[in-house]
Amino acid sequence: MTQPAQTQPADQNRIRIFDTTLRDGEQSPGVALNHAQKLEIAHSLARMGVDVIEAGFPIASAGDLEGVSRIAREVRGPIIAGLARANKADIEAAAKAVEAAEKPRIHTFIATSPIHMAKKLQLEPDAVVERAVQAVKMARSFVDDVEFSAEDATRSETAFLIRIFQAAVEAGATTINIPDTVGYTTPEEIRALFSEIRAALPAHVILSSHCHDDLGMAVANSIAAAEGGARQIECTINGIGERAGNASLEEIVMAFHTRRDHYGFETGIRTRELYRASRLVSRLSGMPVQPNKAIVGDNAFAHESGIHQDGVIKARETYEIMNAELVGREAAVLVMGKHSGRAAFRKALHDLGYEDLPDDKVQYLFGRFKDLADRKGQIYSDDLRALVESRADVPQTFTLEGFQITSGMNMTPVAFVRLQTPDGAVDATSHGDGPVDAAYGAISKITGLNPELETYRIQAVTKGDDALGEVSITARYGEKLLSGTGVATDIVEASARAWVRVMNMIVAGMGSERREGEFAPGRI
Ligand SMILES: CC(=O)SCCNC(=O)CCNC(=O)[C@H](O)C(C)(C)COP(=O)(O)OP(=O)(O)OC[C@H]1O[C@@H](n2cnc3c(N)ncnc32)[C@H](O)[C@@H]1OP(=O)(O)O
């Protein structure tokens, strides 16, 4: 193993971040970004402070060439690189694409593993070295900054790698990339490989890693490569890329940032841009981020279990190793569910404006909350409001007696509703944009109350064809925010029940003043 990073001179500890979201990331099956989308991502990467943007593979298509050219023309700050195989046409295309860049780079590569050379390239090792040398020389005739990669390096013979890298450096390569093309290596192996190659090349040459995630080790391997001497790491936003993807940029950056005490490395990344970039790439690529993904997943800063929530309420650091704000996210989220405890429940009620509930009331509501959580999984703000406000003593001024709806394609939905009121049964008819809207109109006609519907959510609370649907709504009436729920196998009936409940609460003078809590919308 090499010496610990902390003991190296300070300028030796700067890791360059080479983002390949627009090249290897775009190689994710099903992803195709247009020019405008690529440009938007490139601007976001530049804002974030990446050192290199690999903007595409210009020979791949006229569109890719133009996409890289636009980024080269319009994005300032990072080096703009174009990928090229070790041949004339690819290198000319890459050179043309990056020529307008403030800092252009040509990245040329050829495979060096026995299997790739024999089966894919069908070239003898000597011929591969010769092709590499010619490619680097040609690239250098266009630009001063040339990166050379030995594809499938981690399945190549180390002696051959050293030979081809020395030849590439001699021919003018300034960065040498050692890719784990098929995600095969391990942290120990790659650390040792980088150390050996570092010792064999001149100090001015930057070593680079490019790890794939086939065994889920891309980030660990990239970090180990840095320990072995890599000072450039190739990675992508959200870890997207060919097959299982590449090393995830946000995870590497935050590992170095959070464990600077251990690694001693730093990057030039403005970490507050990470989450925004992740959302952008997810939206434009159409690749959702898994909820439990480190740093940028929905649950990365969410706490559901009571013991954790209690700890986080007392001191965030009990269960958080970094602040959500540091990566551009909102403060930690307490998700209310069946594992939540009283501390989180009290805080959630407090944040919703129910500050002065007596202790015995909170205890009672907590029991009901656990029952509900057992049935539903996640509990939202309006579920909690409904829980607090669904006291058995809500006077039933109005009750739903029956309804009939006429609705269909190219017809205006009409609802006939009958409510029992203090004056006896009253009927009304109304039309609306949909069957629920029509029913709500009819109920409002009968009660004479017209609150404004703010949110409407429906979910199945049981499984199967005859599943019970639960409708949860919030409505504003003057300053008051009211929540109602209704359960039925018929979703219009569930919706009507929720609306009638809101009417009864208005008549009883119930509801809360809305307050903005520190928790994210939809979650407590
Ligand atoms: C590990 C990586 O991620 S490498 C980057 C992978 N990315 C891509 O392939 C995306 C873009 N690719 C493409 O659009 C196309 O594959 C192109 C335009 C590059 C080439 O298309 P085609 O000319 O139709 O060739 P095709 O893709 O079928 O085969 C690849 C050819 O390149 C050769 N080749 C592969 N790598 C290299 C290299 N580094 N240097 C020189 N030649 C190479 C192969 O041996 C094969 O040659 P052959 O046709 O003589 O057998």
Ligand SMILES: CC(C)C(=O)C(=O)O
């Ligand atoms: C072109 C190289 C760097 C590559 O993408 C790989 O080997 O995975």
